Amino acid sequence: MRKFVAVLASALLLSLFATPANAQSGATVMLLHGIPGVPVDVYVDGDAVIEGFEPAAMEDLSALAGATLENVVVVPAGGDPETDGVIEVASLDVPDSGNWTVVAHLDGSGTPTLTPFQNDTSEIAAGEGRITVRHTAEAPAVDILVGEDRAITDLSNPNEAVADLPAGPLPASIAAAGGDVLASVADILGAEPSVTAGTNTILYAVGSLEGETFTLYVQAIDGLGAAPAQVPSGNSPVSDAAPWALVAAATMAVGALALGGRQFARTRA
């Protein structure tokens, strides 16, 4: 198994947000509602742009790639943006290249916030899949176990860990950092996750541990798999080449006769 690499996400990535020149680009930008239990409306500069945004839903902001959104206010659904804002961002630069998920989530102390994560869409070796784990919950740092192995340690809000693994089942569970197992991923999601070849499967820890809304959301980005190197479908000569030669020669002879015959016929006509 490859080494898991924890990446400091939020501060680093925010600094990468150059102010974009225009909104026409190849970026893919999703907005994920990562706060369980609270449908919200999103306002930009006083206009409602997303209403009734449900927890776990994603909105595709790709058409806004490169734009700067002024005065972004998130309110509980039906709330007044003037008075009920739970997240207020003076200026949000939507990335103009790359593949991103901007997550509305609770920070480590339970305050709603927006964190952009860049999704790794680099090519994945044939037969492997990518697992990304993002801590976006009001919860202490965690370890992620795969089987008995603490594959990821001390992952804290709002950071992520990424690894490419052989495709197959992923018997993962979540433990307090250095401590007891809290829950298996299969119990939380209702089914065991798998490492899917060619897919970046992104697990978001969301909600509040204390508030008992802690759960996992899942985003999948597929089509990243590399092709096998080669198809080695023969390691010895075929038994004999005769059938081939005969078929080819016969085909050529028939073709030649047909050509000759046609020309003959035309000449006579």
Add this chain to the structure above:
Amino acid sequence: MPERLTSSPLRLLWLLVAGLLLLAACGDDDGGAQATVAGDLPGSSAEDAEPADEAPRPTSELAELIQSGGSAATLPEREVGPAPVGLTFEGIGVSLASVVDVGVEPNGDMEIPGASEIGWYRYGPTPGAAGSSVLAAHIAWNGVDGVFRQLGRAEPGQRFTIGYDDGTTADYEVVAVRQYPKDQLPDELWSTTGDPQVVLITCGGSFNRALNSYDDNIVAYAVPV
């Protein structure tokens, strides 16, 4: 008139000579195999646009640019579909050959089962699902002719039948046959999106005794009937 008539035997002779030269160039003593390049490759399909219908949306201009991106609430459904377990392709002498699922070797090559079985690349789509489903088998293996010994003879218009593990079958029609150097297989063969196609792959071209392998791959492209 007479010169026209005499040109026909000459032309015949020339074609035969050219044919023999071609055979000499292609075939070799080690029993190489050539595919006839035939047919048109399945057209590259248009992007499958995800229609995003949703609850009523606000009417601001900005809002109109925002599309639904689906839900992250549960694990994505993997609709793999039934797996292929058998293949019959009378046109190349294959009758009820068994199909097994395969992955990749440690060196990154596609796994290929023994001489008598066909490998289905399980990291790609099942035959008939969106994208390009890959079924590969040996032309010859350890001195035994493989189940795809005659794949190079496949021709556009021929049909074959795939049996699945749920008891169903589906027919596919060959639309093109191509031969590629081993290291130049098109990436599209492994696509997981686009219109369904099934590609049958074996080896071809000259047999390289030093490497114990063939120089080329023969690929028969087929589409659902």
